[in-house]
Structures are given as structure tokens and as C-alpha cells.
Amino acid sequence: MDVIETTGWIVAQVFMVILAVLYMVFAGVVIKQVNIMTTTLTLSAGKMVKAIAWVHLLLAFLVVIATILIL
Amino acid sequence: MPAQNKDHKKKYEKKRGQFLSVSYIPKNLKFENQEDEEKVLLLLRRHPITNIGWIIISVIGLMLPYIIEPLNLLSLLPGSYQFVLVAFWYLLIFGYSLEKFLQWYFSVNVVTDERIVDFDFHHITFKQVTDANIDKIQDVTYKVSGVVGTFFNYGDILVQTASEIPNLEFHSVANPEIVADILQDLRIEEEIEKLEGRLR
Numbered sequence: 001m002d003v004i005e006t007t008g009w010i011v012a013q014v015f016m017v018i019l020a021v022l023y024m025v026f027a028g029v030v031i032k033q034v035n036i037m038t039t040t041l042t043l044s045a046g047k048m049v050k051a052i053a054w055v056h057l058l059l060a061f062l063v064v065i066a067t068i069l070i071l
Numbered sequence: 072m073p074a075q076n077k078d079h080k081k082k083y084e085k086k087r088g089q090f091l092s093v094s095y096i097p098k099n100l101k102f103e104n105q106e107d108e109e110k111v112l113l114l115l116r117r118h119p120i121t122n123i124g125w126i127i128i129s130v131i132g133l134m135l136p137y138i139i140e141p142l143n144l145l146s147l148l149p150g151s152y153q154f155v156l157v158a159f160w161y162l163l164i165f166g167y168s169l170e171k172f173l174q175w176y177f178s179v180n181v182v183t184d185e186r187i188v189d190f191d192f193h194h195i196t197f198k199q200v201t202d203a204n205i206d207k208i209q210d211v212t213y214k215v216s217g218v219v220g221t222f223f224n225y226g227d228i229l230v231q232t233a234s235e236i237p238n239l240e241f242h243s244v245a246n247p248e249i250v251a252d253i254l255q256d257l258r259i260e261e262e263i264e265k266l267e268g269r270l271r
Contacts, residue, residue, distance in 0.1 A: 016155060023162065030169065033195050037177040040200065041190060042101040049176065056169055059162055066158060070151045 013071040020064040027053075027060040092116050092225075092245045102181055102188065103200065112257070113182035115250060117175055117243040118225035125171040132164040170195060180241045182254065187230060189239050203232040203239055205261040211254045213247035230254065 034053040038046040094100075094114040105111075136157050139145070145153045174192055181188045184205070191199040208230055215226035220243075228241040228251055244250055 012152070016152075016159075020159065023159070023166070027166065029195060030166070030173075033192075034173065036198060037173065037192060040103045040198065041177055041179065042099065043176070044097075044099050045176070049173065052169060056162075056165060059165065063155070063158055063162055066155050070155060 013067070016067045016071060017064070020060070020067045024057070024060040024064050027057040031057055092118050093250070100181070102190070105183070106185070109183045109185050111181055111183050113180075113250065113253060115180040115182070115241055115244050116178065118223055118245045120219065120223050120225070121243045122171070122175055125168065129164055129168045129171075132167070133161070136160060180239075180244070182250075182257070184257070187239060187254070189241070201236055201239060203230070203234045203236065205257050206265060207232045207234040208254065208258045209233055211251045211258070213244075213251045215247060228254070 031050075031053050034050055038050060092115065096110075096112060097114040100111050100114055102111075136145075145156065148156070174194070177190065177192050179190050181190070186202050186204045187208075188200065188202040191197070191201075193199075210231040211228065212231075213226055213228040215221055215224065220226055223245070224247075225243050225245045226247040228244055228247050230239040230241070231237060232239060241247075241250070
């Protein structure tokens with residue numbers, strides 16, 4: 001019974017890590033897209049938008065770390 | 072140009088700001104393929120009120136962990152899982168809001184003294200840029216519909232052109248009557264320039 005339970009939690013952790021990594025990839029795509037947007041259009045808040053996108057990627061990275069270390 | 076419209080343009084000039092839906096002669100705006108002598112006259116984006124849907128969804132999303140707390144759904148999981156799930160949930164809401172904001176902020180219509188350009192970023196991997204010269208404009212019509220549109224005075228502007236792309240549509244633009252009028256003025260100005268042989 002313990003083996004099944006332990007395996008279940010390992011599967012859950014792997015699933016969470018995969019989800020978090022996929023989300024981090026998405027956050028990377030957002031950075032790429034923001035770069036395309038700011039190249040296409042130079043607007044006054046362009047730098048701020050870029051900074052927010054980088055914060056988003058950083059948070060996604062922290063969640064990946066959290067899923068690996070905490071779970 | 073009628074005096075009333077000049078007043079409207081003055082009003083737009085005063086409203087220069089980075090998050091406004093309409094900017095008349097915006098400062099520091101440059102775009103891809105802009106010619107050296109080309110001056111940007113108008114920057115148009117959807118009326119801010121059109122963002123209300125995703126803002127409400129985001130606010131509800133932010134409150135959801137507190138809403139479901141009495142149901143003790145998360146308490147079935149160990150504390151570490153609860154923490155990671157909640158953190159991941161807030162990250163999802165952040166990503167969703169960011170994506171929606173980016174779509175609104177960068178999907179703009181630019182009117183220059185030479186042409187109109189439509190920048191579309193419907194979703195994260197989609198970019199479409201369409202332009203038409205002012206002298207190709209055949210007709211400009213606008214419509215204000217719905218309760219919200221009428222209340223906040225925003226609507227769609229349809230620009231029919233003689234170029235390869237027959238129609239350009241500006242969606243949910245604030246004060247569409249002024250924008251349509253400015254476009255008509257530019258078209259007339261361009262025709263006069265053409266007649267006088269001053270066209271660039």
C-alpha cells in the first residue's frame with residue numbers, strides 16, 4: 001500500500017514539474033513575442049512591458065524550482 | 072476643416088499618454104517600415120472599457136483560492152502541494168492578464184500623413200500588419216452599436232480602399248466620428264496634393 005502511495009506522489013510531482021516547465025517555455029515565448037511587438041512598434045511603455053515579461057519568466061522559473069525542491 | 076473638429080483634435084492633443092486609446096500626434100512612436108518623412112498623426116487602439124471582461128476574470132481568479140478555502144478542497148493535499156498549486160495558479164492569472172494586456176496595447180491602428188496601418192496581434196503567435204495609402208481610401212464609415220458602445224461612445228470604423236486589401240477595420244475606437252472625420256480630411260488633403268502635383 002505504501003509503495004502505491006509513494007509512487008502516486010512521485011507521479012504527481014513529475015506531473016507538476018512537467019507542467020511548470022511547460023509554463024516556463026510559454027513565458028519564454030511571451031518574451032519573444034514582446035520583442036517582436038516592440039520591434040514592430042516602438043511605444044513609450046515598451047521598456048516597462050519588456051520588464052514585466054521578464055518578471056513573468058522569473059516567476060515561472062521560481063515555480064519550477066519550487067516544484068523540484070519543495071514537493 | 073470645421074472649427075468643432077479642430078477643437079476635438081485639440082482635445083486629443085491634450086490627452087497624450089501611454090495608455091490612452093486615442094493619441095493625436097503621439098510622441099516617441101515609431102513603427103516598422105516607417106519612412107523618414109512620414110509623420111504619425113493618430114494612434115488608435117480599442118477603448119479601455121473593452122478590457123473589462125478579462126479584468127473581471129483576472130480579479131475572480133485572484134480571489135478564487137480564498138473563495139474555495141471554506142470548501143477545504145486543498146486541505147486534502149500536503150502543505151507543500153497546496154503552496155505550489157496556489158503559486159502556480161497566481162502565475163497563470165498573471166500570464167493570462169499579461170497576454171490580454173499585450174494584445175490590447177500592441178494591436179493598434181496608426182494613421183500617418185501618407186497611409187493607414189493596422190497592426191494585429193490576436194494571440195501570442197499571430198502578427199498581421201496591413202497598410203493602405205491615404206490616396207487609396209474610397210470611403211470611411213463608422214458605427215456605434217450596443218448599450219456599452221453608445222454609453223462610452225466607441226465603435227468600429229470601416230475604411231474601404233482601392234488597394235489589394237479592400238477593407239481595413241478599426242475596432243472599438245473611442246470617438247469614431249472624430250477619427251472618421253480626420254481620415255476624410257486626410258483623404259481630401261491627399262487628393263488636393265495629387266491635383267497640385269505635390270504628392271510624395
